[in-house]
Amino acid sequence: MSSPNVSVPHRRTRSDHASETAEDYVEAIAEIVEERGTCRVVDLATRFAVTHVTVSRIVARLVSLGLVETEPYQPVRLTEAGRKLAKRSKHRHDIVYKFLLALGVPAKTAAIDTEGIEHHVSPETLKRFEDFTARATAD
Amino acid sequence: MSSPNVSVPHRRTRSDHASETAEDYVEAIAEIVEERGTCRVVDLATRFAVTHVTVSRIVARLVSLGLVETEPYQPVRLTEAGRKLAKRSKHRHDIVYKFLLALGVPAKTAAIDTEGIEHHVSPETLKRFEDFTARATAD
DNA sequence: GGGTGATTGTAGCCATGGCTACGGATTAAA
DNA sequence: TTTAATCCGTAGCCATGGCTACAATCACCC
Numbered sequence: 001m002s003s004p005n006v007s008v009p010h011r012r013t014r015s016d017h018a019s020e021t022a023e024d025y026v027e028a029i030a031e032i033v034e035e036r037g038t039c040r041v042v043d044l045a046t047r048f049a050v051t052h053v054t055v056s057r058i059v060a061r062l063v064s065l066g067l068v069e070t071e072p073y074q075p076v077r078l079t080e081a082g083r084k085l086a087k088r089s090k091h092r093h094d095i096v097y098k099f100l101l102a103l104g105v106p107a108k109t110a111a112i113d114t115e116g117i118e119h120h121v122s123p124e125t126l127k128r129f130e131d132f133t134a135r136a137t138a139d
Numbered sequence: 140m141s142s143p144n145v146s147v148p149h150r151r152t153r154s155d156h157a158s159e160t161a162e163d164y165v166e167a168i169a170e171i172v173e174e175r176g177t178c179r180v181v182d183l184a185t186r187f188a189v190t191h192v193t194v195s196r197i198v199a200r201l202v203s204l205g206l207v208e209t210e211p212y213q214p215v216r217l218t219e220a221g222r223k224l225a226k227r228s229k230h231r232h233d234i235v236y237k238f239l240l241a242l243g244v245p246a247k248t249a250a251i252d253t254e255g256i257e258h259h260v261s262p263e264t265l266k267r268f269e270d271f272t273a274r275a276t277a278d
Numbered sequence: 279g280g281g282t283g284a285t286t287g288t289a290g291c292c293a294t295g296g297c298t299a300c301g302g303a304t305t306a307a308a
Numbered sequence: 309t310t311t312a313a314t315c316c317g318t319a320g321c322c323a324t325g326g327c328t329a330c331a332a333t334c335a336c337c338c
Contacts, residue, residue, distance in 0.1 A: 014326055017156070018294065042315060052316065054296060061294085073303055073316055103267045113264050120255025128242045153296055157324065181285060191286065193326060200324085212286055212333055 018061070020119040023089040024048075025058060026067055029078055030086035038075035092126060093118050099129035102136040157200070159258040162228040163187075164197055165206055168217055169225035177214035231265060232257050238268035241275040 028047050032039040041059065045052045059076055062068040067082035078086060096118045100110035121129070167186050171178040183194045198215055201207040206221035217225060235257045239249035260268070 014293070014324095021295080040315075041317095050295085051297065053298085053318090056317065057295070100264060100267075103264075103271065105264050105267050109261050109263045113259060113261050116259025117256050120252060120259070122248050122252050124248045125239060125242075125244050125252050128239075128244050132242065153294095153323070160325080179285075180287095189325085190327065192288090192328085195287070196325070 016119075021058060022062060022065060022067060023085060023119065024115075025062060026078060026082045026086040027089040027093065029068070029076055030083065030090065033078070039077075040075050044076070089118075092121070095126055095129055095133070096121060099133050102133040155258075160197060161201060161204060161206060162224060162258065163254075164201060165217060165221045165225040166228040166232065168207070168215055169222065169229065172217070178216075179214050183215070228257075231260070234265055234268055234272070235260060238272050241272040 025044065028044060029039045032043050032047070036043070041052050041055045044055045044059070048055070059068060059070060062082070063070055067079055067085060069077045069079055093114060097110055097114040100113060101107065105113065164183065167183060168178045171182050171186070175182070180191050180194045180198065183198070184191045187194070198207060198209060201221070202209055206218055206224060208216045208218055232253060236249055236253040239252060240246065244252065
């Protein structure tokens, strides 16, 4: 066997994982800017519990993706594309989180699980989550 | 800043991702052995839509983790630890899949989303999934 | 036995995201 | 202004999991 079978819907790939990271970071940048006014590398390092070196390299990747703008030793800013992606990510994040709460999952656990789950929920499933939450909270 | 903040529950780490891969692989090996009697590297390559080289290296890692046994040019076998992990993984996988079905997600989408979600569901949330499925299918 | 095709191994490349170590830049305080 | 602390960049290491290219092994048939 030389080339992989293309028609297999099974695996999240490397690039999937990189996209998840991008979404997590732009979402975090938007939140931090909301809270503190600006977002520095060190803020992201704290948020994600990694060193500033790791953040720097991921931010560099986001710059090359056109999601973020930086100047040396300056705060990190989102581009328009970055803001849009952050908004979409936050929207999906919120739907998943409220869904887990509506299901009866404790807030703390729901927050953690949402982080892991959000990138793997298809639009179709997300719609079911919304429907369930709407019905459950209407009581 | 030099060392990362430890008390942040935010991120799936590299080792998390490696564990997910291990679970996916032992689960796949168990399934393939169930279906075909033995599991070869090429079967896993087809299943995960990657080349045999990638499979070989991941299998080598599973061997070093004590989950799998191999001899050169021979099929891949699970150790007792591997079988136990596969069983737990399949159990969780099934719960998530049935939950999505019970929620009204189409089978095909549910199968795909389960692949992504299963590794990020805490025991607490998993229990809620089970409860919901039980109630929904009791109708 | 010899050949052919499928399977597996090995070498070596890349991207991503972890890290330490160290040095430069910035900022605020003395 | 100098000094100290904080922040950021760079160099360079590692693990994981993608890949191509090529070699070796195995199984099977002639």
